[in-house]
Amino acid sequence: MENLYTSNALRLLQTADEIKARLSGEFSAVHGLSVNEFFLLLHLEQTAAHRLSRVELAKRMQISASTVTRMATPMEKIGLVDRQAYQKDARLAFVVITDAGLRKLEEARATFTKQAGYIFNNLLDEAELNQLSLMLGRLTSGTVGRLS
Amino acid sequence: MENLYTSNALRLLQTADEIKARLSGEFSAVHGLSVNEFFLLLHLEQTAAHRLSRVELAKRMQISASTVTRMATPMEKIGLVDRQAYQKDARLAFVVITDAGLRKLEEARATFTKQAGYIFNNLLDEAELNQLSLMLGRLTSGTVGRLS
DNA sequence: GCAAAGAACTTGCAAACGCAAGTTCTTTCT
DNA sequence: AGAAAGAACTTGCGTTTGCAAGTTCTTTGC
Numbered sequence: 344m345e346n347l348y349t350s351n352a353l354r355l356l357q358t359a360d361e362i363k364a365r366l367s368g369e370f371s372a373v374h375g376l377s378v379n380e381f382f383l384l385l386h387l388e389q390t391a392a393h394r395l396s397r398v399e400l401a402k403r404m405q406i407s408a409s410t411v412t413r414m415a416t417p418m419e420k421i422g423l424v425d426r427q428a429y430q431k432d433a434r435l436a437f438v439v440i441t442d443a444g445l446r447k448l449e450e451a452r453a454t455f456t457k458q459a460g461y462i463f464n465n466l467l468d469e470a471e472l473n474q475l476s477l478m479l480g481r482l483t484s485g486t487v488g489r490l491s
Numbered sequence: 492m493e494n495l496y497t498s499n500a501l502r503l504l505q506t507a508d509e510i511k512a513r514l515s516g517e518f519s520a521v522h523g524l525s526v527n528e529f530f531l532l533l534h535l536e537q538t539a540a541h542r543l544s545r546v547e548l549a550k551r552m553q554i555s556a557s558t559v560t561r562m563a564t565p566m567e568k569i570g571l572v573d574r575q576a577y578q579k580d581a582r583l584a585f586v587v588i589t590d591a592g593l594r595k596l597e598e599a600r601a602t603f604t605k606q607a608g609y610i611f612n613n614l615l616d617e618a619e620l621n622q623l624s625l626m627l628g629r630l631t632s633g634t635v636g637r638l639s
Numbered sequence: 640g641c642a643a644a645g646a647a648c649t650t651g652c653a654a655a656c657g658c659a660a661g662t663t664c665t666t667t668c669t
Numbered sequence: 670a671g672a673a674a675g676a677a678c679t680t681g682c683g684t685t686t687g688c689a690a691g692t693t694c695t696t697t698g699c
Contacts, residue, residue, distance in 0.1 A: 344617065344620075345604050345608065347611075347617065347620040347621065347624060348604060348607035348608045348610075348611050348612075348620070349600070349603060349604045349607050350624055350638075350639050351607070351611065351620055351623050351624050351627065352510060352603065352606075352607035352610065352611075353533075353638040353639065354624065354627035354628060354630075354631060354637075354638065354639075355503065355506060355507055355510065355627060356507050356510060356511065357631055357634065357637070357638055358503060358507075358627050358630050358631055359503055359504050359506075359507030359508075360507075360552075360553045361553060361630075361631065361634065362500060362503065362504060363504065363553075364553045385501075404508075405508045405509060405511075405512045452497070455497060455500065456493050456496060456497045458500075459496035459497050459499070459500035460493065460496045462496075462500065462630065463495075463496050463499065463500075463630070464496075466629045466630055466632070467626055467629065467630070469492065469495065471626055472492075472495040472496070472499055473495065474622065474626075475499050475623070475626055476495060476498055476499050476502065478615055478619055478622075478623055479499065479502035479503060479506050480502060481614050481615065482502075482506050482610065482611070482614055482615070483502060483505055483506055483509065484614070486505065486509065489502075489505070490498075490501040490502065490505055491498050491501065491502075
């Protein structure tokens with residue numbers, strides 16, 4: 344049982360690394376976007392108001408708040424996100440996804456889906472994919488910004 | 492089907508990020524080791540001769556060769572690995588895991604296993620863990636340095 | 640209601656990393 | 670055999686990231 348825990352954790356991390364390596368080349372070449380920038384947009388899009396505070400975004404992305412600050416600035420400059428103040432609490436600075444950001448996200452998501460297809464294709468059938476999704480969903484059940 | 496690909500890839504990446512975040516705190520605190528250094532030792536240990544060239548290590552770890560160089564140097568200084576020349580091809584510089592490295596690896600592996608236990612415990616039963624291992628193994632079937 | 644504690648954000652600094660160029664050695668081609 | 674091509678490694682440089690300290694604002698406790 345212990346061995347099963349270990350080997351699953353190892354394989355999960357290794358698989359993720361391979362997927363990420365695959366994506367990062369394709370993403371920067373095709374969309375001029377890093378994988379992390381893609382995820383930032385994704386997290387924003389999946390909220391009702393299309394916005395998140397920087398600390399909330401940091402928590403969901405498992406990165407530091409300062410990294411969010413430093414990622415958001417250039418993305419504002421090219422119009423993918425906006426900075427939005429919050430009247431109820433002047434400390435908060437929301438990151439809002441713009442329409443241009445949403446369009447870019449759709450383009451990037453297509454690439455993501457295509458690459459994901461290459462990875463899973465011929466290796467897992469539909470029943471297995473459903474099972475995998477179920478199990479991974481359970482592993483992230485306590486997560487705030489669970490992506491689907 | 493496309494959606495299944497996407498959601499599985501997303502969840503896999505997200506789960507891996509959470510595991511990695513969990514590990515990196517524990518690892519550096521308990522063993523003075525980064526997650527990547529742990530993986531470097533692990534890859535070396537899993538070879539017959541307990542050694543790999545820097546480019547081979549880079550490929551298996553999905554990092555650049557220069558990063559391997561820069562990781563290996565401090566690890567040599569503290570005696571976890573050694574540098575070994577190769578008579579048959581003077582360009583190669585093997586990274587060899589030392590006995591101290593193996594001992595450190597065992598300590599770190601115990602921590603890894605413990606943390607992996609926290610993650611999977613009560614979320615997946617043994618049959619599911621076997622199934623997950625099988626599927627992840629298939630996803631990394633083309634990988635050279637597959638970890639188990 | 641005011642002082643202390645705490646939260647959100649930014650910035651300085653250092654560590655980790657990749658890319659591209661440079662060096663040394665090997666293989667290939669003629 | 671000798672030159673050109675290529676492989677393995679290192680190093681310079683820029684980018685990305687986290688931590689800790691600093692600033693501004695809000696909440697808590699007396």
